[in-house]
Amino acid sequence: MAYGKKVLDHYENPRNVGVLDKDANNVGTGMVGAPACGDVMRLQIQVNDKGVIEDAKFKTYGCGSAIASSSLLTEWVKGKTVDEASEIKNTEIVEELELPPVKIHCSVLAEDAIKAAISDLKSKAG
Amino acid sequence: MLTPTYMDYSATTPVDKRVAEKMAKYLTMEGDFGNPASRSHFYGWQAEKAVDEARSQVASLVGADPREIVWTSGATESNNLAIKGIANFYHKRGKHIITLKTEHKAVLDTCRQLEREGFEVTYLEPLSNGLLDIKVFTNAIREDTILASIMHVNNEIGVIQDIQSIGDICRAHKIFFHVDAAQSVGKISIDLASLPVDLMSFSAHKIYGPKGMGALYVSRKPRVRLEAQMHGGGHERGMRSGTLATHQIVGMGEAFAIAKAEMLKEGKKIKQLRDRLLDGFSNMEEVVINGDIEQRVPGNLNISFNYVEGESLMMAISDVAVSSGSACTSASLEPSYVLRALGLSDELAHSSIRFSIGRYTTEKDVDDAIRLVREKVEKLRDLSPLWDMFKEGIDLSTVQWAAH
Numbered sequence: 357m358a359y360g361k362k363v364l365d366h367y368e369n370p371r372n373v374g375v376l377d378k379d380a381n382n383v384g385t386g387m388v389g390a391p392a393c394g395d396v397m398r399l400q401i402q403v404n405d406k407g408v409i410e411d412a413k414f415k416t417y418g419c420g421s422a423i424a425s426s427s428l429l430t431e432w433v434k435g436k437t438v439d440e441a442s443e444i445k446n447t448e449i450v451e452e453l454e455l456p457p458v459k460i461h462c463s464v465l466a467e468d469a470i471k472a473a474i475s476d477l478k479s480k481a482g
Numbered sequence: 483m484l485t486p487t488y489m490d491y492s493a494t495t496p497v498d499k500r501v502a503e504k505m506a507k508y509l510t511m512e513g514d515f516g517n518p519a520s521r522s523h524f525y526g527w528q529a530e531k532a533v534d535e536a537r538s539q540v541a542s543l544v545g546a547d548p549r550e551i552v553w554t555s556g557a558t559e560s561n562n563l564a565i566k567g568i569a570n571f572y573h574k575r576g577k578h579i580i581t582l583k584t585e586h587k588a589v590l591d592t593c594r595q596l597e598r599e600g601f602e603v604t605y606l607e608p609l610s611n612g613l614l615d616i617k618v619f620t621n622a623i624r625e626d627t628i629l630a631s632i633m634h635v636n637n638e639i640g641v642i643q644d645i646q647s648i649g650d651i652c653r654a655h656k657i658f659f660h661v662d663a664a665q666s667v668g669k670i671s672i673d674l675a676s677l678p679v680d681l682m683s684f685s686a687h688k689i690y691g692p693k694g695m696g697a698l699y700v701s702r703k704p705r706v707r708l709e710a711q712m713h714g715g716g717h718e719r720g721m722r723s724g725t726l727a728t729h730q731i732v733g734m735g736e737a738f739a740i741a742k743a744e745m746l747k748e749g750k751k752i753k754q755l756r757d758r759l760l761d762g763f764s765n766m767e768e769v770v771i772n773g774d775i776e777q778r779v780p781g782n783l784n785i786s787f788n789y790v791e792g793e794s795l796m797m798a799i800s801d802v803a804v805s806s807g808s809a810c811t812s813a814s815l816e817p818s819y820v821l822r823a824l825g826l827s828d829e830l831a832h833s834s835i836r837f838s839i840g841r842y843t844t845e846k847d848v849d850d851a852i853r854l855v856r857e858k859v860e861k862l863r864d865l866s867p868l869w870d871m872f873k874e875g876i877d878l879s880t881v882q883w884a885a886h
Binding site: 359364367370373375387388389390391392393394395396397398415416417418419420422423468472 | 789790791792793794797798800817827828829832864865866867868869870878883884
């Protein structure tokens with residue numbers, strides 16, 4: 357099982373690693389996974405008043421595929437509206453990164469992470 | 483592309499050139515290719531001579547009589563033969579077996595199979611340093627216990643069990659004692675003339691011999707009998723049928739002879755290098771050595787870098803070939819069952835790396851590995867939300883995780 361090129365690329369050059377202010381009203385934070393499973397992702401999005409995601413940051417504890425899935429997601433959501441971001445499917449991540457079957461759960465977790473971040477954002481607005 | 487530095491000697495070892503050269507003499511028309519069981523001609527006699535010599539070489543390393551060595555296809559087969567062989571031969575005496583949760587799958591899965599056939603097995607918990615508590619062992623013995631199987635050195639954490647004491651207790655209770663010595667033979671000294679052990683499994687490929695070759699020590703004094711698991715011709719005194727693979731056997735013999743000659747010196751060198759590797763991480767935060775550091779085979783270092791997941795670290799340090807959890811469980815998503823049996827939290831088990839060094843490891847290899855690991859652990863901690871939480875003083879055991 358050699359590591360996929362795209363997965364390695366995201367690991368070597370991760371996009372958008374970091375932290376946003378979780379208390380800000382226009383920031384949504386999603387934390388999913390558990391150390392027991394070997395995968396924990398924290399995904400944060402910052403939205404402008406037009407509902408467009410202008411910044412996204414992530415941190416992940418997990419294998420290379422998990423790191424790549426969450427890194428890729430932060431790339432994809434920038435410039436999208438919150439509704440568009442919630443449409444992203446894990447299968448698109450699998451295809452883009454060429455994840456093997458045993459790593460599909462990493463893409464599922466990434467999809468959960470963006471949904472959790474959006475949910476957190478909406479709960480602040482509400 | 484340069485090949486990575488090999489630091490996974492516990493998974494397998496390269497065949498020593500001296501061993502490979504000798505093996506090659508038993509293959510082609512120009513060599514001694516005969517069937518060792520061909521009693522009637524020169525070709526058979528030559529092969530038989532080579533097999534006899536190898537049998538003595540193996541016996542000599544472990545203080546056994548050559549007649550007590552049974553050739554097998556590897557330690558997995560030896561474990562199967564020992565455990566099933568005893569269970570099925572002596573089942574009228576009792577149907578209870580004792581073993582340890584940290585045994586190799588070759589022992590655990592064999593025990594599971596016997597459970598399906600009506601035997602009862604007790605899987606003991608080790609102490610948190612990986613060692614077996616003698617009192618716990620003694621308390622587990624019942625009237626109907628016939629066999630105990632405890633490995634000498636654990637493949638993941640390298641800890642050495644006190645097989646002298648365990649064996650003494652087995653003798654006192656008239657239980658057969660089997661020891662899986664795949665990871666210990668040729669690395670630490672074994673003297674079966676004085677050890678109270680009835681059966682012992684050996685592997686060739688862990689000690690610079692070929693893969694697909696092993697042996698089982700079966701004591702003659704006191705005499706141990708087994709039900710054969712491979713039938714067909716009655717080879718190896720009826721205990722293991724099948725034409726003997728002369729080249730494989732010669733390889734194992736030569737590897738064991740080299741080990742006998744070089745074990746002491748090599749052990750010192752390897753221990754020095756392993757300790758150098760350990761020193762290289764000693765001033766890092768949140769680093770845990772898994773398993774007792776003293777009662778440990780020279781080449782093993784199993785270490786957890788907290789808050790960094792093991793597979794991502796292995797990918798990051800791909801210039802060094804190591805493993806995270808044992809090779810046998812690498813296909814599953816679960817953390818190492820050995821580490822969990824020590825009481826390690828799941829995340830520490832997921833964060834573990836096993837470095838196992840050996841004959842061809844150099845000081846430069848160790849220094850390069852230290853540099854690489856330190857750099858990548860730092861990088862992965864920068865990526866880790868758990869490291870952030872730790873730095874903020876959050877106790878991770880109190881967090882409600884949103885797992886599936």
